[in-house]
Amino acid sequence: GDSVTQMEGPVTLSEEAFLTINCTYTATGYPSLFWYVQYPGEGLQLLLKATKADDKGSNKGFEATYRKETTSFHLEKGSVQVSDSAVYFCALGGSARQLTFGSGTQLTVLP
Amino acid sequence: DAGITQSPRHKVTETGTPVTLRCHQTENHRYMYWYRQDPGHGLRLIHYSYGVKDTDKGEVSDGYSVSRSKTEDFLLTLESATSSQTSVYFCAISDRAGDTEAFFGQGTRLTVV
Numbered sequence: 421g422d423s424v425t426q427m428e429g430p431v432t433l434s435e436e437a438f439l440t441i442n443c444t445y446t447a448t449g450y451p452s453l454f455w456y457v458q459y460p461g462e463g464l465q466l467l468l469k470a471t472k473a474d475d476k477g478s479n480k481g482f483e484a485t486y487r488k489e490t491t492s493f494h495l496e497k498g499s500v501q502v503s504d505s506a507v508y509f510c511a512l513g514g515s516a517r518q519l520t521f522g523s524g525t526q527l528t529v530l531p
Numbered sequence: 532d533a534g535i536t537q538s539p540r541h542k543v544t545e546t547g548t549p550v551t552l553r554c555h556q557t558e559n560h561r562y563m564y565w566y567r568q569d570p571g572h573g574l575r576l577i578h579y580s581y582g583v584k585d586t587d588k589g590e591v592s593d594g595y596s597v598s599r600s601k602t603e604d605f606l607l608t609l610e611s612a613t614s615s616q617t618s619v620y621f622c623a624i625s626d627r628a629g630d631t632e633a634f635f636g637q638g639t640r641l642t643v644v
Binding site: 426451452454456462463464465466471509513517518519520521522523524 | 562564566571572573574575576579581587589621623628630631632633635636637638
């Protein structure tokens with residue numbers, strides 16, 4: 421079945437550092453890929469998405485490129501801010517009627 | 532923000548008691564989902580619905596049942612709560628299956644003592 425493997429956390433960075441959170445997936449067919457963010461005490465909200473190979477999703481300075489050859493969708497940001505501290509989830513929308521989530525990566529950005 | 536409301540937001544209950552969590556949406560989305568979130572496990576699907584009275588099991592459905600008698604409401608019931616069901620429960624909605632954005636509620640923190 422579909423699965424998502426996400427970089428283990430927690431990740432702690434200084435403000436303005438470069439961020440990469442790795443995500444790889446296993447799926448049949450051509451899934452859509454998502455990154456969701458969860459701020460403390462809140463539900464998940466969509467950060468960005470890509471629906472086909474080589475698509476790049478971007479939002480709020482975050483980017484991720486759908487790489488079918490490496491089955492990856494790594495999240496990157498060039499300069500993180502304290503306000504980016506949150507839990508980040510990689511997710512896959514495949515042939516099933518549901519999203520499959522990774523285990524989440526806790527990011528803490530220090531001033 | 533998508534119109535999705537979970538109730539209650541917090542609940543403490545005793546082992547062996549039944550518990551029902553409610554998810555209400557105002558978006559008329561066809562698909563509704565119940566997830567639980569636990570440290571180290573991310574979000575795991577409990578049950579989902581693809582229409583009124585149409586439901587199916589997810590990855591961790593044992594001990595849970597659901598009902599959807601109206602488009603806007605999706606109920607999750609723990610028939611006899613156990614401590615292993617202490618978790619944060621999230622409802623989500625989407626207008627298409629799988630390949631489109633899902634909108635999440637604020638979550639319900641359930642503690643079974």
